[in-house]
Amino acid sequence: MSLQKNGFVQEERLPQGMDSVKEMDSQSFNFSRDILDQWAQDRNKLAMLWVDDEGREVPKTFWEIAEESKKLCNVLQNQGVGRNDVVIVILPRFIEWWIVHSACLRMGAIISPGTGQLTPKDILFRLQASEATCVITDASVAPKVDAALEEYKALQCKILVSEPGQQFSDYSAINSTWIDYHSAVAAASADFEAVDTQKDDNALLYFTSGTTGYPKMTVHTHASYPLGHEVTGKHWLDLTEKDLHWNLSDSGWAKAAWSSFFGPWICGATVFVHHSNRFHPQKTLSLLEKYPITTFCGAPTIYRMLVLEDLSKYRFQALRHCVSAGEPLNPEVIDYWKKHTDLTIRDGYGQTETVLLVGNFPSFEPRLGSMGKPSPSFDVQVIDDEGNILPPHREGDIAVRVVPERPVGLFKEYWKDPEKTAASFRGDWYLTGDRAYYDEDGYFWFVGRADDVILSAGYRIGPFEVESALLEHDAVVESAVVSSPDPLRGEVVKAFVVLKSGYDPSDELVKELQEYVKVTTAPYKYPRRIEFVSSLPKTVSGKIRRIELREQEWHKSNETAEGA
Template sequence: MSSSYQQLRDSFVWQRPAQFNFARDVIDVWAAKDPQHLAIQWLDDVGNQATMTFAEVAQRSCQVANLLTSIGVARGDTVLLLLGRQLAWWEATTAGLRMGAVVSPGTTQLSASDIRYRINAAKASCVIADRALCERIDAIAADCPTLRSKIAVANSNQPQQAAAPLADGWLHYEQASAAASTAFACADTAGEEDALCYFTSGTTGYPKMCIHNHLYGSGHITTGKYWLDLKPDDLHWNLSDTGWAKAAWSSYFGPWLCGAAIFVHHANGFDPAQSLAMFSRFPITTFCGAPTIYRMFVLQPLQSLDFGALRHCVGAGEPLNPEVISVWQQATGLVIRDGYGQTESVILCGNMPAIEPKFGSMGKPMPGIDLAVIDSQGNRLVGEEGDIAVAIAPQRPLGLFKEYRGEPEKTAKCFRGDWYLTGDRAIVDEEGYFWFVGRSDDVILSSGYRIGPFEVESALLEHPAVAESAVVSSPDPDRGEVVKAFVVLAAGHTASETLVAELQDHVKTVTAPYKYPRKVEFVEALPKTVSGKIRRVELRQQEWGQ
């Protein structure tokens, strides 16, 4: 264990003020230090560009808070935020925190029934949404008795779009907030008071409401300072959907705690070539992307590109395959440093700059986090597979969720004695590095062998014919279940029985032979969440006829 890493852990202490409000205690503080301190550099696909200082974010959030107050939104009310990467997302999130409302972000890809479920489950009184969602929301509004107000946000910064007429019952975000006062008395929120409501999906049932308190924001100091390695002169780009909790990690709390500016590219879709060009166009110093993003990046001609000021890269969402890390490093000279955490937490484990990364590893526990792999009795394991768990005694770390609102049984299932269970399986080695095995329900049991899908997927990805893969269990009359791989082929390769055999032999040579996929299916694309995570549960249910 490196001395610098150990010193970080030994010296780290969570700050637990009784009262905390991120808008007042972080954003307003940076604004007072330097009114010209850059907070956001923004652009969209049609040529619009904008910047916002911390002082401007503070002012705009006061106006939005006054607007919300004027239409009856009160402290403790839930505001559903269904926006893309419009500047309004940052303004409205800050406004909600400032006034003590509970902010509930969601993706713009939600269906009408998804939106209805979220409004009713959270008892939301207000929705702030992209204009493209107005009809979708109006179609279900009558089924949502708590919904009292609807605010529409233009998709771009073009004045003519912001002024376009709206259906009855909708307020113009741009016009109504611009007319509001810039003076607002910040709510003196308790650290334990509800601040955020994230909907997180499991393998069964409707999404759960994951509730975070106001201290959750300050808990991301480990995310911003120790993993993202941010300083006040950095420009950080996080390429994730605003409806995903990863946006809280790397597009909001983490960077702004450190005084770093956030780079935002508001695009309708993801184009890897267009995104890579941003590194030469703007002075982006740090970057965070999901593994899916990096997998698409490495299929581009990286060696011919200019990465400008880029000095630090991280990945999160699911483990990143060592092969991808190697290709990226060859082109940029930078190692993608994996980090691990959940919607329910801040960062728990990571390949921070203070440690030497091991490709394919999740890294080591973050300062302030007592992370372990444990057995069913709560005993710590080394060199054996077990449950990834966070110690909550003698003191609960900052950033851990309060509860799954309205579901005490599901909340209770996350705890085993003095441990919070993440629901993931891993092995921790003798040097303290964590190695991901899979979700507890993703592990494949075949003829008595336990097989983690990630290792098989990584082996497949090393073959030049494989662009992406997902591995799940498949029923088998003799072995109970076997490994099945769904494979997306790289350009220039064609599906065939010969290729199936070649891939199977390749896996046998890269990892333990018993882990090879006895079934291989070539597909055009893999099912994914909006945050880019592969939905293995969907493939597994398909295999088992559920």
């Protein structure tokens, strides 16, 4: 059997990548050397099929990815970037995103991905917190990096990646402090020996929002995280090397590592990439119809928007498997998709700190609305405040057993923050921060966050960052930010705002505050709903009771639903 459509062919053959993993030295592992280079032994094996809105199609083999990553290693090394140095990567779905990740892993540098929506303030925080050595980005983000660098002087290297189809970026011509990626890589040697990274060496550094303070730095290691995603790729995504897999995820989030990098490539699958500036439901459906995409992964918001289209107009002849993650997906959406495609969307659950922990795997029949069952090699339970396992239908904390053996795929630590690291464990358990219960057949059912973190359209948003941005506005004396239910996004950010004397509530002020937050912090964090109040509920010690406001929002939504 072969993958053949629109001129792209991939012949079926026996897997070879995972055999090398089983035989490797137990103390060292390098994904680029031990997985990527193994698949690259067949110079014709397709790693990626990249397309854009202009109709351009670029196939890339594993061999081409490997060779270019070696060249980039030499470029970075010549710029003073070395093992254990942090490289901040803020790129859209350019092919170079995959090259950069492969190169950093190959040379033992630490990858710190970010979204293009970050503001100069966000970038400065990441630079300072991670003590980054290098930034690799495109022309849309480069000016924001330069603004941050007015206060951060430790950066050694800035690399600019041009838009697809362009040889040079106009911004690099204006600002000569940036190295042009394409010219530098074209001139570099492909002679580079992969670093013998140890299994516990730091490999990835993700910034993840919490309840209080600025984002935490979640660290993953060279062996545990990539190999942990065998569960994601093989068992949940159901991938083999014959598959063409499409994951719709922002390249700045851990989900891209899950389903666009480690998960597919550890299985030898081909990654389908659609580069676009925004999500188009009709375009997405037409691409699923046009190309031989066999497996598809999207956030619940994506599916909610897709089912608003007339699905009867499309025929997905190659598509055989669909999954969703980021937040619970409505049973009615799953049912509608099934009715029109004959495919069941299988929910999965995990975090920035983990690989897939719970999922609806192809090996059993899913229950609509359920998170599924625990992943192979993970002991996931629902526990009480003392760490005791609760019986079925009792709500508690979702926890992962880490004693006597820490499972593969769990994060190493919150970098430079031992207190927050320690707070995420209770006895023999790692606490996910989410609440659930399980039924008598072992299916898990999500209840909500144990803290105030908001999960909106796949984004994780900490209330502190939004509240801090609002407080910088002249009109605001106090604010509290909570989740509010939303039919499309699952939940959205809502702000309760107390105004200073002399300011009156108005629709114009709502818009002004929303725009202010968009430019003060990443735009996806702005409050889509704002309610002006005279005071906020507080504890006797003066702390704002967000839980009271959150429960008020969700109770109001339930009453509306019951009334309807």
